[in-house]
Amino acid sequence: MRQPLTILATAVAIASPATAQDSxxxxxxxxxxxxxIGTIALHSVMSWARLLADIRYDQVSVDPVALKVTLTGVRISPxxxxxxxxxxxxxVERLTMNGQPIDVRDTxxxxxxxxxxxxxxxxxxxxxxxxxxxxxxxxxxxxxxEADLTYDYPSGGLFARVSADIDRLATVDADVDLDYVSYRMDFARENPEPRGAVDLNSVVVAIQDRGAWDIARKFIMPGQVNPEELAPVVGAGIEAALEDANGPGVAATxxxxxxxxxxxxxxxxxxxxGRQVVVATAIEKAPLRIDLTQEPAFAALFDALNPTVSHSQPQLASAVSVAELDAAMKAETPPENAFEIGRALITGIGAPKNPNGGIRLLLPLARGGNTEANFLIATEIAAYNPVDAYSHAxxxxxxxxxxxxxxxxxxxxxxxxxEVIKLQGSLLGDPEDALYGDLAAMRSAAREFLGGTRRxxxxxxxxxxxxxxxxxxxxSSAALRDxxxxxxxxRGDAEGWAKEANSIDNGVLRDWIAKDVPSRLR
Structure with a gap:
């Protein structure tokens, strides 16, 4: 009996995939x-955090490529x-921390x-x-x-967003858009320290009632239970509070x-x-420079920020009207405001994001010479259609x-x-005859063609x-040629370039003789 069982076990082992055995x-x-290694490092960090609080969690997941850490079933008792x-x-049922994916380096x-x-x-x-x-x-x-912080290295700008959906009370959303974060050093001082400042574009705070009003009205005087009755009291109270904040002897502006x-x-x-209140800045000449090392006069800062209060987000004021959007999407030819609507559809600002609809409106404009439309299209399709995106870029x-x-x-x-050579060539015209008689102009043209901004x-x-x-x-031109x-x-294209360069060398020699360049430069 033992021999057949041994033979059967051996057969099963041989038939099993190698990966199953290795695993x-x-x-x-x-x-x-x-x-x-990332998981072990996180466990180590959490162990040190237990010096401050009792911390338990059910599971941890680490994605080092996406720079994402997820903990589930978190219990903290400080x-x-x-x-x-x-x-x-x-x-916390689920805690997620995201960094920037490793292939994104500018932010x-x-x-x-x-x-x-x-x-x-x-x-x-x-x-x-x-x-x-x-x-x-x-x-x-x-x-x-949720809290989200994004810093853009090239521009030095920062965008911060905080949102909280609090049960039975309210939903709170706050956005801060900084055009630039400055921390310059004054090295003339004996002990130089950074001088912090920010260039502020906007601040938006939105509060959506989810039960807070029903709780608050229990503490309001009987004659002011309705919002209409409470309005004068709110207005007067805010004005008095602002005047107090201005300081002694400074009236409300x-x-x-x-x-x-x-x-x-x-x-x-x-x-x-909609039971919503939105407070937003309306800076007249954005961005507004705010020096963080000095305390500004409250009244002057308030007037510079120029805050407004309403029931809706400020972006809705500049949103594309439903009628215009509907007409543009149904039109066979682009309407007069095709660029504005197309931009809104591609960016998702001013209209729901719909890249295909936006490209359909912008493409005729791009072909007609609207380079802003070219840029929007190139930005949108770069990830999945680099060849067409390159042409627009x-x-x-x-x-x-x-x-x-x-x-x-x-x-x-x-x-x-x-493809690069083909697309670049499609935008070239005939050589400018005037350049042959100006050495500095030749050098400048070469640099501009290589850079791609002025030409x-x-x-x-x-x-x-x-x-x-x-x-x-x-x-200088010889160095540029090299x-x-x-x-x-x-780029790894030395072989392909050698053929192109050989053709250009022949063309340079031909034109050098045909146009008698030495005589024109004397």
Whole structure:
């Protein structure tokens, strides 16, 4: 009996795939994968964090390529010296931390998202905890809390967003758009320190009622239960608060009084306008430079920020009307405002994002010479259609559209050499005859063709004019000609470029003789 069983076991083992057999025993090097090391590092960090609080979690997941860490079933009980253990507890069903994917290098992003959050009232100060329990909130719960921070290295700008969906109270969203973050050093001082400043584009804070009003009205005087009755009180109260903030002897400014009146009007229509309040800056000459090392006069800062209060996001004021959007999507030929509508559809600002619809409207404009349309299309399709995107980016960069040159360089890496030469050649005209008699103009033309900003980028044209000028004794042009060859070598296209360069060399010699360039330069 033992022999048939042995034979059967051997047959099964032989029939099993090699991968199935190998997977039964871990490889030594499995401990040194990026994911494994990242997971161990995170466990180590959490162990150190346990010096401050009792921390438990069910599972951790680390994605080192996406720079993403996910913890599920998180329970935190911090050490509070004046509270018994367990009185303060924080629970999070899912905690996600995102960095910037490793293939994105121009920006730095940090996002923290908490799903299914519950915080016991005991985590708050005693008075606040007692008040919260009295209102029927033994704990605060939130479906989602998220904070997102994005810093753009080239521009020095920063965008911050915080949102919280608090159950039975409100949904709060806050956006801060900084055009530039400055931290210059004054090295003339004995102990130089950074002088912090920000260039502010906008701030938007939106609060959507989800039960907070129904709780608040219980504490309002009987004659002011309705928003219409409460409006004058709100307006007067805000104006008085702003005047107090101005300091002694400083009356409320006209913009402060207008803001207070607007707040009262928004309060009056609160229940009939979606139960939402939006406070947003309306800076007249954005960005506004704010020096963080000095405390500005409140009244002057308020007037410069020029805040407004309403029931809707400020972007809705500049949104494409539904009628115009509907007509544009149904039109067989682009309407007069095709660019504005197409831009809104591609960017998702002013209309729902619909890239295909936006490209359909912008493409005729791009073919007609609208280089801003070229740039928008190139930006949208670069990831999945680099060849067509490169064609559009060539035109956008040549006209100096901000950001187009960086886009052109980035797309160029993904386009085959033959396609690049073909697309660059499609934008070239005949050589300018006047250049043959001006050595400096030849050199400038060569650099402009290579750069691609003042003239459409063309490696062949850049090589042609640099070779022509180099033949006349211009050392700078000779260096540029050699630089083009080095660029091709580093691209891995030395063989293809050698054939193109040989053809251009023949053309330079032919034109040098035919146009008698030496005589024209004397």
């Amino acid at each position: 039964q025993r871990p490889n030594f090097w499995d401990a040194f994968t990026v994911e494994a 050490y509070l010296p004046d509270r018994p253990d367990g009185q303060c507890q924080l629970r 730095r992003r940090m996002r923290v998202a908490l799903d299914g959050v519950a915080m016991e009232a005991g985590c708050l100060p005693f008075e606040a905890a007692g008040m919260l329990r009295g209102l029927g909130f033994p704990q605060l719960t939130a479906g989602r809390i 006209e913009k402060q009084r207008a803001f207070a009146r607007s707040a009262g009007a928004v309060t009056a229509s609160f229940l009939t306008s 060539l035109r956008a960069a040549a006209s100096g559209i901000p950001g187009s040159l960086a886009l052109l360089d980035r797309i160029e890496r993904d386009v085959p050499f033959a 459409p980028r063309s490696w062949l044209a850049a090589y042609y004019w640099s070779s022509m000028a180099a033949a006349a004794g211009d050392a 630089e083009i060859g080095e660029i091709m070598r580093l």
